Amino acid sequence: MNILRVAKGVGGFIAGSDVGRSDSQRVEALLQRISDGALPEERQDAVAELRDVLQSNPEAQQAVGSGFPVLLNALKTERGDQEMTRGILESLALAVQPNERSSRWQGADPAAINAELLAKNDEVVPLLLAFLKDGPQAASNFYVRYHTVQLLTALAAGGPYRLQKAILAAPMGVVQLMDLLGDSHEVVRNEAVLLLMSLTKSSPDIQKIAAFEGAFEHILKILKEEDWVMGGIIVQDCLDLLSHLLQNNIGNQLMFREVGHLSAFVKVLQLPADRYRRSLPKQVGINLAAAMSTTQLLSTPAAPSSGGQEKQQQECALANKAALVKLGILESLLALAVGSGGIPSCPVRTQALACIAKLIKGVPPHQAKLGDAKVTAASSASTPALQAILQVALSANDPAEATAAAGVIAGFCEEYREGQQMLAATFTPPTELSTPQQGGIEGTFGSQLAASLTGLRPSPMARAAGLLHHVVLNNAASKQAVLQASSAGAREGSLLVRCCRQLANMLASGQQGEPPVSLAVMMLLRLLITWAHDCAPALEALLAPPGHLPMLLELAQKRFGERTAIVNGLAAALLGVCAMELSQPITCLSSDPSASPERIAGNTVLEIIGSRIGMASYFSRIDALLQRPEFAQAPGKTPGTDNTAPSKGEQGTGTVGALAAPSIFDAAYVRWLSQLKDRMHKLAMSGLRRPSGEGLPAANGDSAEQPQDDQGTITALQREIDALKTQLRRAHEEKELRSKQQSNPAHEQELQTARAHAQQAAAASAQHVKELTALKGQLQQAEQEAVRWRSAANQAQATAAKLEADMEGLGTAYNMLETHSHEVEARLQELESTGVSSSKGKGAEDGKTAAEDDEEDSSGLDDLLVCLGQEEQKVAILRARLEDLGVDVDELLEAIGDREDDPPDA
């Protein structure tokens, strides 16, 4: 085309027509010719020339924008002319496609502006879709279809939402586009895949119509034709389109699953054995990655924001996972990840591991399936898949891959107790099962992990500690199993003891500030916290050797480079766990009760913390830990699977373990830790309240003030005293025993410790007895006081009742008086009125009688007035009395008045 353009340019130059004209002027002239040219040939030439000018020419692109109406009009009017149609479509496509020169173009991208301009025009989409329609008037010309699709794709790139709307509004819009997937011309088909990719992205309506119109069938057909994952870039496009169709769309996922497309889909991940043993072509790697993205999408419930159908989303993802695993996808993924050493591409292996973790996590049948799976190891022998994955998790060079492998093991252990116990059972020391199993990777899962854990290099040590954490997490049985299996017959002691020795060695090495070492320390501490929590034998193993507690104190105080806060905090948390668990009533399922004669009490640990670190300083360490970004932003779900990027501090060092801090602590862990802190606070508070510094059991820590709860405290103290007495007795026994074999100098130190303990215990016991008596006294006092108060309260109540009765009597009396006075008044009025009427009506002759009557009346009136005065007096007395009693007399009077007013109405 460029040659053509040069030729045209030369032609133009020779003709002299284009001399000195800019590209934009030329475009304008051409548009003019297209619109006004009289002859079809002239218009055709102009279109062809316009197309050439537009090639890689931002200036021309900018100029042609204003001419879109002309071109669209020509498209409509000259539909019969295929050459013309094709030229205009191609020109339009060129006008909206970004080209390599536009990046150097200054100002706004003309292609984007043009795309915006065209998309805004409501006519464009129906006009273009019409070119795709089969039928007599539609152009069957391949180029027409090709450029139409190109143009639509460019428009979609500019603003997919607007185009999606326009396509949906056009009758059968999507349906016509879907037909393109079956186009006999590969170029058109491939363009159509790209177009549908942008159209289906986050448009559930188009996704569904596409699925209805057989998009899945088309895609799988293309994949098959292109030799599945071994194909070219079209395979990648198809898989991306598939992801777009399935994303956040339960209906489409259901259809994909129900119709049996999954069985075809899993073929994508099947690579012919040994085909890519040495190297993997880049495109195949990308295709595999795309296929695994689709797999992950199918096995992950969509974001909760997408429509409140969480339950359905979960069910759908679960059904997808079940179907995929049933169809053997685990085997394909294992072959990619670890089979024969894995595919020679680290990102592919990593993603395969991430996929496996997604598929098995929380689904016991899948976890069991992985537990039973075998892979062909590098030495072409069959090995348990989990062990091969362990190998990767321990020794992969790439941190992300190791993290992904650890994620699989974490996923295997999560909520799958049988699996954890199965792995725990493999920790038998190599002396018993030293013969390699079937010539595969030597040893067992457990022995391999233990070897790394107790090895010299800090990096594998950190990884191994992280893995063992998952094996024992939330599972008391596997905690004990690992402890027992690893200690049976091993001269160096149980694995837990060896972990502590590793910690001590690292402390002694003086290199604890170096990132790999501090990481290992951190991981070991996390493991020990998990292990000792809710597992009495592990706790005993942790605290039995005398050197361990001082070591933990040291860990809580020393500096560890950039991880100082974390390590100090975790060590403090571990001490907290010790204090906590020991202060609880002894319900230990100790395997061997006689093995721990020197059980340290929880308050002793607390005391030691108080004296060596100081309580305030101790809690500040845990607070500092909780404020670390790793904790503040802990991921909500399980660690190790989602966050594969190592933290910045570790990226530089390279050799540092892949278990990066951000993914180590999950939200549940953080929650647990803050609870631990609160409980420790209570424990410490109740401990500090005692003058002796002795702690109370946590359960009673906050109730010491209330007399009625003293009873509980007393019983608890008595229990503790009993426990201490037993300890004391045991210590005495042991002392005697030891004194018999004093010839052995090695026991000297232990003996001393024992003595110290015995003394301590005795002192504590005496203290408790003292306290007990004091408390009993207090209780009696309190009880006496309570009796006193109760009688006082009774008295007060009686007085109150009496006063109330008095009040009521007075009120009644007053009422009666009021009624009486009212009656008297009424009579008075009556009398007055009769008096008046009689004097008027009867006249003089009745005067005498009237005078007599009057006299009688007035004497009656006098009587009444006296009576009233007496009443008033009584009222005054009553008022005074009532006021003394604190009654609001006015109110009372008013109320009485009201009551008196009522009856006449009734």
Added chain:
Amino acid sequence: MSYAYLFKYIIIGDTGVGKSCLLLQFTDKRFQPVHDLTIGVEFGARMINIDGKQIKLQIWDTAGQESFRSITRSYYRGAAGALLVYDITRRETFNHLASWLEDARQHANPNMTIMLIGNKSDLTHRRAVTTEEGEQFAKEHGLVFLETSAKTAHNVEEAFINTARKIYEKIEQGVFDVSNESYGIKVGYGAGGQAGGTVRPGEAAPAKSSSCC
């Protein structure tokens, strides 16, 4: 999972006539008295058996609201069967049937089998359209007719299965070119050629690799 044929259905009709409930009753055998308004289109699937042949039904339940019409029209062309539903207690839903039918005739393939469904037959006391009227309308327009109740499941199975039987008959008669999937019919395993195959249920399907794609 293997099937002799796959038929695509759509369910159309005014909003609130019980389209989604019919689908739910047919696929999940349950009734949901309060159903959210269907947005766009929902999908359901079930396997049925006709004359010993496994037939997979893929059903698209469309939104009845006018605002979704342009989207739902996209489903007409590729469907082999349509359930056109009205509500016997709401006369206007019956009156709109003609416009639905016109829409379907315009966009669907001419051989699409349409079943007229008078739903909510359990609500006899509120009936506003008689059975005879429904029958009459179906007869005039060449449709199959049934009254159903998604609530009691009355005639629900029949509605879907009779439609499938009708389509199956048309295939037997050679009305469809089943190789053209745009009619909403797909031949799967064990169809035994175009018509009249003799694959019985339980019999191993002919080993035909990846005919599902």
